[in-house]
Structures are given as structure tokens and as C-alpha cells.
Amino acid sequence: MGGMLPWLWHPAVWLPSGWTWESLASETSFNYPVYGDLWTYPFLLALGFIFIRYFILNTFILRPVGRLLGVTDTRPRPPPLNAPLDAVFSNYGTHPPPDLLAAAAKTGGVSVRQAERWLRQQAASCKTTDLGKFCDLGWELVYYSFYCVMGLWVLWDKAWLWDISEAFVDFPRHSMTNDLWWYYMVSLGYYYSMCVVHFFAHRRKDATQLLVHHILTIFLLTLSWICNFVRIGSLVLLVHECVDIPMQLAKMCKLAGRSDLMDPFFAVFLIIWLSTRTGLYPFWILHTTLFRAHVIANMFYPVYYIFNSMMLLLLILHIIWTYLILRIVILKFATNAIQDVRSSSDASAEEDDDDDDKNAIKKKR
Structure with missing residues (x-):
């Protein structure tokens, strides 16, 4: 860094020919x-x-x-707590790899279709x-x-x-x-x-x-x-x-x-x-x-x-x-x-x- 800084701030890099930082500072x-x-x-x-x-x-x-003006301030209710699916959602959102989704669904005690629905519901509940x-x-x-x-x-x-x-x-x-x-x-x-x-x-x-x-x-x-x-x-x-x-x-x-x-x-x-x-x-x-x-x-x-x-x-x-x-x-x-x-x-x-x-x-x- 000691060698880079003088080069980085060299007037030839930043200023037109004939100008230096000192000459700029002395200008009135x-x-x-x-x-x-x-x-x-x-x-x-x-x-x-x-x-x-x-x-x-x-x-x-x-x-x-x-x-x-009638702008709503409500969002859908979040799905029931499911730790394996929540971990998948945190890392992959609503479109995780199929094999990973299947494994999380099995661990969470739901079918793959129910897991997909859970992810969509979780995404909807997180929206602004x-x-x-x-x-x-x-x-x-x-x-x-x-x-x-x-x-x-x-x-x-x-x-x-x-x-x-x-x-x-x-x-x-x-x-x-x-x-x-x-x-x-x-x-x-x-x-x-x-x-x-x-x-x-x-x-x-x-x-x-x-x-x-x-x-x-x-x-x-x-x-x-x-x-x-x-x-x-x-x-x-x-x-x-x-x-x-x-x-x-x-x-x-x-x-x-x-x-x-x-x-x-x-x-x-x-x-x-x-x-x-x-x-x-x-x-x-x-x-x-x-x-x-x-x-x-x-x-x-x-x-x-x-x-x-x-x-x-x-x-x-x-x-x-x-x-x-x-x-x-x-x-x-x-x-x-x-x-x-x-x-x-x-x-x-x-x-x-x-x-x-x-x-x-x-x-x-």
C-alpha cells in the first residue's frame, strides 16, 4: 500500500498536464x-x-x-412454523432445488406439494x-x-x-x-x-x-x-x-x-x-x-x-x-x-x- 498510494494520487493520474495538487491549492x-x-x-x-x-x-x-386513498396495510397470514422449510426458504426462496425441497418436506412431515404451497405462503407473508x-x-x-x-x-x-x-x-x-x-x-x-x-x-x-x-x-x-x-x-x-x-x-x-x-x-x-x-x-x-x-x-x-x-x-x-x-x-x-x-x-x-x-x-x- 505504501507503494500504491503515491502512484494512485500522482497528479499525472488525476490532473491535466502541467497541473499538480500543490499548484491547485495555491491558486487564488x-x-x-x-x-x-x-x-x-x-x-x-x-x-x-x-x-x-x-x-x-x-x-x-x-x-x-x-x-x-384506500391503500391497504395488510399482508397474508404466515404459514405454520416448519423449521426445515424455513431454512430452505431463507437460502433459496420459493424455488429451491427439487431434491433439497423433497428432503426438507420429508423432514418437515409434509408432502412436496404442501411444501411448495408453504414456501409461496411464506413469501407472500414477507412482502411489504x-x-x-x-x-x-x-x-x-x-x-x-x-x-x-x-x-x-x-x-x-x-x-x-x-x-x-x-x-x-x-x-x-x-x-x-x-x-x-x-x-x-x-x-x-x-x-x-x-x-x-x-x-x-x-x-x-x-x-x-x-x-x-x-x-x-x-x-x-x-x-x-x-x-x-x-x-x-x-x-x-x-x-x-x-x-x-x-x-x-x-x-x-x-x-x-x-x-x-x-x-x-x-x-x-x-x-x-x-x-x-x-x-x-x-x-x-x-x-x-x-x-x-x-x-x-x-x-x-x-x-x-x-x-x-x-x-x-x-x-x-x-x-x-x-x-x-x-x-x-x-x-x-x-x-x-x-x-x-x-x-x-x-x-x-x-x-x-x-x-x-x-x-x-x-x-x-
Whole structure:
């Protein structure tokens, strides 16, 4: 480690040619982002977000509103206690290996068919209630609405919003302003809080992709902060966060039984998603970082390529989610019903949902 650290923090890895950490620290013409801020303020904000979410919004606003809208807070009764089957469920869920299921059923004194029914009942009893999901979606709706407005307020008077070339002109002499500082810290705090909550929130079909997205976003924000890519980073944040507002509204309408409102919100979500995640992000932002930044600012150093690699990985996640979304749209036209919105249902019900979709298409045909 003693030999790795000097290489890892060598200016040639992180900074354009001719710049050193000392020269940045001695500059008085601009304020370079302070590296130490990353290890203090985001974690404090994450704790604040968790407190606000569970002890204020959920308790005093979201749960009462959900009950008022008729969102249920009940789950099926758990099956009778059966230790061998419980051990199988803990390790394999509802689809264990057949031989293992048969052995557990014999040990537990039930038939294989009864054991399969026990596993399904146990999975149903472990699901988050609709009201719990409503509160989770409500929190995300509140955050994304606030952050979208904050992004427009912060970036409206910034030159790089209207001419993306300005994100790299005169790089790295870009001052960290107070509003950009808060814009970054709030986002980092939110994604740290979501990583913590991920491990005890209800499990979604795309839970793994979502966690990868959160970690990748934190890594990108941290990397862009250290390298002072905050201008391009702020544009990435602005393009990404606005799409989640109609998505959360569509899901909440579904839980409240308002399909008449769910479909319009889903349509708005689809338009914004395709415009931002598969339009502005790859053809405006990513195109600039890949093909123009090195021309504007002579960026030929390792972190520039690492940053672009992470941006490309984020695009791959977008493509995967776009496939899932378009699959939902196809099912909508095939069955005249949206089964879920971007895989928000529980992972334990994933296989049952897929079977229902296939059966519905067959009936339609």
C-alpha cells in the first residue's frame, strides 16, 4: 500500500498536464472542490434524509395520505412454523432445488406439494404491504421533485447549461460555487441513504441493478468532484432526476387503485425517459465527454478515461431499463393492463408475474 498510494494520487493520474495538487491549492483565481468534504457532509445528510423519511414523512404525511386513498396495510397470514422449510426458504426462496425441497418436506412431515404451497405462503407473508410501498414511493417523489427544482434553480444561470462546451473550457480553472456545492452534497447524501435503506427495504425485481446504479452514481459523483468535473456532473444529475417524478406518481396511482391516472403518468414518464436517458444523456452529454472534451481541454490522462468508462456503464444500465420499460409497453398493448412500472414489484413475485403476463398474452391471442 505504501507503494500504491503515491502512484494512485500522482497528479499525472488525476490532473491535466502541467497541473499538480500543490499548484491547485495555491491558486487564488478559483476554488477547487475540497476533497475532505466528501467524507463528512454527505454522511450527515444521509442520516438526516433517513430521519426525515421514516420519522416525519412516513409517520405524519405519507401513511395518513395512503390510508385516506384506500391503500391497504395488510399482508397474508404466515404459514405454520416448519423449521426445515424455513431454512430452505431463507437460502433459496420459493424455488429451491427439487431434491433439497423433497428432503426438507420429508423432514418437515409434509408432502412436496404442501411444501411448495408453504414456501409461496411464506413469501407472500414477507412482502411489504401496499402502504409500505406507497410510503417508499412517496419519499422518492418528494426528493426527486425537490431536487429537480433545485437543479433548475442552480443551473439556470450557468453557461454550460446552454452551451455544454463551457463545461470544459478553461478546465480545470472552475470555481466551486456554494449552490453547486449543495447540489452535489444533497445528491451524495441521498444515494448514501438509499444504499443503507436498500438492505432492509422490500426487494424489487431490479434490486441488483438499482444497487449497482446507486454505487455507480456515488462513484461518478465522487470522481467528478475530485477531478473538478462538477460542471458536466451537474448536467448528468439534472438529466437523470426529473424522469423519476412521473414514474413514482404512476406507481402510487396504481397502489391507490387509480388506473385512470396511472396510464397518463406512465405515458409522461415514458416520453421523459426516452428523451433524457436515451436521448440527451448519450447524444448530448456522453458525446461531449467522449469526443469533444479532450479536444477542448487536452484531456489525455487516466482519470478522464476511467470517468468515461463509468459513464458508458451507466448508459448500459439505461439500455437494460429501457428494454424493461418497452416490454411493459408491449404488454400494455397486448393485455390492456400495465403489470408494473420499471419492475417495482417484489422479487418473490417475479416468476408469478411473468407467468401471468404470458397467460394474458395467450388469452388475448
